[in-house]
Amino acid sequence: MRGLRHIDRLGALLAAIGAAALAWLPFVVFKLNRILPGDPRGLLQVLPAPASLACVAALILAASAALLIAKPQVRLLAALLGLVALAAALAAAGDVLTPLGNQVVRVAPGSGFWVLFASLGMMASDAVTRLRPGPGMRVLYLAVFIAAAAIPLAHGTFDHISVMREYRVNAGRFQHEARRHVLLAFGSLAAAVLVALPVGIFCHRVPRLRGAIQGALNLLQTIPAIALFGILMAPLGALAAAVPFAARIGVSGIGAAPALVALFLYSLLPIVANTVAGLKRVSPAAVEAARGMGMTSWQILAGVELALALPVILTGIRIVLVQNIGLVTIAALIGAGGLGTFVFQGIGQNAIDLVLLGAIPTVALAFSATVILDALVEVMNRKPP
Amino acid sequence: MISIENLSKQYGATTVVDAVSLAIERDSITVIVGTSGSGKSTLLRMINRLVEPTHGRVLIDGKDTAGEPAHLLRRRIGYALQGHGLFPHRTVAENIATVPRLLGWSKQRIGARVDELLTAFQMEAGEFRQKFPHQLSGGQQQRVGVARALAAEPSVLLMDEPFGALDPIIRAKAQEDLLAIQRRFGTTIVLVTHDMEEAFRLGKRVAVMSHGRVLQYDPPAMLLTRPADPLVARLTGIAHPALRLLSLMTAGEAAVPGASPGPTVAAAASLRDVLSELLWRGADSAAVVDADGRPCGCLTIEAILARGRAS
Numbered sequence: 001m002r003g004l005r006h007i008d009r010l011g012a013l014l015a016a017i018g019a020a021a022l023a024w025l026p027f028v029v030f031k032l033n034r035i036l037p038g039d040p041r042g043l044l045q046v047l048p049a050p051a052s053l054a055c056v057a058a059l060i061l062a063a064s065a066a067l068l069i070a071k072p073q074v075r076l077l078a079a080l081l082g083l084v085a086l087a088a089a090l091a092a093a094g095d096v097l098t099p100l101g102n103q104v105v106r107v108a109p110g111s112g113f114w115v116l117f118a119s120l121g122m123m124a125s126d127a128v129t130r131l132r133p134g135p136g137m138r139v140l141y142l143a144v145f146i147a148a149a150a151i152p153l154a155h156g157t158f159d160h161i162s163v164m165r166e167y168r169v170n171a172g173r174f175q176h177e178a179r180r181h182v183l184l185a186f187g188s189l190a191a192a193v194l195v196a197l198p199v200g201i202f203c204h205r206v207p208r209l210r211g212a213i214q215g216a217l218n219l220l221q222t223i224p225a226i227a228l229f230g231i232l233m234a235p236l237g238a239l240a241a242a243v244p245f246a247a248r249i250g251v252s253g254i255g256a257a258p259a260l261v262a263l264f265l266y267s268l269l270p271i272v273a274n275t276v277a278g279l280k281r282v283s284p285a286a287v288e289a290a291r292g293m294g295m296t297s298w299q300i301l302a303g304v305e306l307a308l309a310l311p312v313i314l315t316g317i318r319i320v321l322v323q324n325i326g327l328v329t330i331a332a333l334i335g336a337g338g339l340g341t342f343v344f345q346g347i348g349q350n351a352i353d354l355v356l357l358g359a360i361p362t363v364a365l366a367f368s369a370t371v372i373l374d375a376l377v378e379v380m381n382r383k384p385p
Numbered sequence: 386m387i388s389i390e391n392l393s394k395q396y397g398a399t400t401v402v403d404a405v406s407l408a409i410e411r412d413s414i415t416v417i418v419g420t421s422g423s424g425k426s427t428l429l430r431m432i433n434r435l436v437e438p439t440h441g442r443v444l445i446d447g448k449d450t451a452g453e454p455a456h457l458l459r460r461r462i463g464y465a466l467q468g469h470g471l472f473p474h475r476t477v478a479e480n481i482a483t484v485p486r487l488l489g490w491s492k493q494r495i496g497a498r499v500d501e502l503l504t505a506f507q508m509e510a511g512e513f514r515q516k517f518p519h520q521l522s523g524g525q526q527q528r529v530g531v532a533r534a535l536a537a538e539p540s541v542l543l544m545d546e547p548f549g550a551l552d553p554i555i556r557a558k559a560q561e562d563l564l565a566i567q568r569r570f571g572t573t574i575v576l577v578t579h580d581m582e583e584a585f586r587l588g589k590r591v592a593v594m595s596h597g598r599v600l601q602y603d604p605p606a607m608l609l610t611r612p613a614d615p616l617v618a619r620l621t622g623i624a625h626p627a628l629r630l631l632s633l634m635t636a637g638e639a640a641v642p643g644a645s646p647g648p649t650v651a652a653a654a655s656l657r658d659v660l661s662e663l664l665w666r667g668a669d670s671a672a673v674v675d676a677d678g679r680p681c682g683c684l685t686i687e688a689i690l691a692r693g694r695a696s
Contacts, residue, residue: 290470
């Protein structure tokens, strides 16, 4: 009975969910073409005995590690082993179910696959959290993870899986839209930083205006994204019609211009608010001493105030970047491009694989941005150890 | 020497400092003391132009301080304040190097100066150079704050309640250190405090301020024996004026030739301490010895009591 006390609670939950998914949910969905409803298949039905048993064995191993082993290193390795087995099984299922040379049938990951994938992913991220890696280590983990995903993808391992089928068909457009997505997210962020930083400093210096400015930005933040895109159409369209130069550089009622403007507006509040909060936490005695020792206003601002507020400001930038990466998806609705194009096209065509082609990279992008900027914030905060 | 001439500061209709004139002696500690709201900090901050005066002027060695950009003036004047104001993101060495860096000193010269100051403040340079302020004790932070103010060898050091945040024991030590540092570097120090005890202990001359005006500017003993204003008498003599007066004189100054069978006291000890010692031991007189232990006279309890009288 003593052993029972050492059963990991999160591990027990994840193992139970995983086992249920393996037993009752379809591992893959087989479709005769991309539109037709699919035919669910279990893991054991699809793969020949040695391969499916090997995969199940790896999953059982991961589950027992999740249940019984406290060492985070072992838990992480077991979770990664499970993920590799799961991915290999999916690739194999694609190969087995696709008749040679057939470009029409679709093998999509089923709900069972996704639930197992999520359970193992949670187990892995929980293990990483328990390891308490430093900021550099976390970025390294991310790089290894990206490489581990990119190599088989580039190698064509998953080419018979539906999402990769969609990718093959849309490869040229995918790269274009992905680049567009990143440009919109980072471009609006850069513009917002350039404006919000001085505004934040101004708000800090003139407390009487702080309430008014932050109130206005707060109000802006409450407008739903789609509504804001709509609101911007009319004035930008009018601007393009009235000023030929504006139209020539790409300003119009729909497309990238209103998307950039809306994302820029949404980005202002978090950066302004965090700049003010960061500056507020700078000790007045330090600023007073800096002045008393003969530092100029610029030297005090750059060398003392902003230097000390930087971790908080970076946290604001992190919030904005993750928010923007998500919002750009919606901007596809007004023709701004980006990965959202695939999402809305997929919804329109009832082709869930196309939706995933837009959604998965967006999530991966937001996740990577979070990890990298969090690490950066921690490094900044640490400098006085 | 610093001459403060007819200096005033008004904020709207309120006069914070009202036509103050003071001549501050070179190479000594001058203390400005007063209750909160007396204008003492504003007066100090007008010397390095952290506050610009409304009327009047300040001369340092005969030169009007208004004649140069304020930030350049401040680099020539040390400034230490309550709560030390160290930069939390910079190491002890970087903090101390602030003004020398602004002045463009060479790396070598800065490094040597940092080590010299840390040693002067009894902090082992190799150990403390790379520490961050939050890794230091309150007393160490305060010392680094003063070291930073002295880094560029200023001839004038302004201190605004520098020991206000320290507990009494560390505070007494910091005051002793300041006296030693002043003797070592020969800096002209102007110090603001609300603590009369501190003013008497440190100041060669003390300016007592109230409501923006200097009520009296004299050596501490004069403030006690000849207060120029009833308020000065009240401020200085709140508790034990006789003992305070005795604490201003040393055994060496009061000793007369002769020998005593009583306890031995150091020439540097204050009469207050000697009196306390004699009362405690039930003796009538003490033998005074100098720093090397050589006898230099004796001191009777009657002689001490005579010196504690107001007139």
